Amino acid sequence: MSFIQANLIHLLAAVWFVICWGGYTRYATWKARDTACLASVLHLYREDWMRRMLLRDNRIADASVIGNLERNASFFASSTLIILAGILTVLGASERAVSLLADIPMVQQASQGMSEIKLLCLALVFVYAFFTFSWCMRQYNFAAILVGSAPMIGERQVTEQERKAFASRAARVISMAANQFNFGLRSYYFGMSMLAWFVSPWLFMIMSAGVVVVLYRREFHSDVLDVMVYTPTEAPVPETNKEAV
Secondary structure (H helix, E strand, C coil), X not given: CHHHHHCHHHHHHHHHHHHHHXXXXXXXXXXXXXXXXXXXXXXXXXXXXXXXXXXXXXXXXXXXXXXXXHHHHHHHHHHHHHHHHHHHHHHHCHHHHHHHHHCCCCCCCCCHHHHHHHHHHHHHHHHHHHHHHHHHHHHHHXXXXXXXXXXXXXXXXXXXXXXXXHHHHHHHHHHHHHHHHHHHHHHHHHHHHHHHHHCCHHHHHHHHHHHHHHHHHHHHCCHHHHHHHCCCCCCCCCHHHHCCC
């Protein structure tokens, strides 16, 4: 009880962090059901991609795209292991780390036990990131297998309905992998905000809320989203008629 009372503000900051992360994840999933966002719009593009893939016999380019996506997840998974190794190294020398932080201006003093709890929480964030990125890699492997098993043009035993079902199924698998990649990136964002916890719990809470704002703007109100959902409603004016206009 004495430890809780002495570090109550830090515990409240941790609870606020969990609320921001978990609350935004639930909110983004709910809002994406009836609102255009990066995830929902990209899923439509993936469905178009799979339908067009079934119209060509050469699928080398499609397999290459999936391989590139998988390598992105592999890069972040490897980087996460390096970050975890660094955190565990600092955790093994926590006493010296606390003394170094004490010499930095504007850093609120914390006990060694509280500092170790902060490091453990930071490690848990990146452990979660590693699991999401590794699962993303496996799902992209599944997508590559689906591309390899896609029906070829001219197969008479494959109906048009089966082709549409295959395109929808393959697009869903790729979107599921992309969602896991997105979850991993979110853990990086919130992991960066957790660094502010070593300065001040109040700054940590502000940074957690700031990450939510950044993620919301990028996923629901970004410029790239406006470009992807934009469809011209009028045909362009021919060059020969522009002078007359």
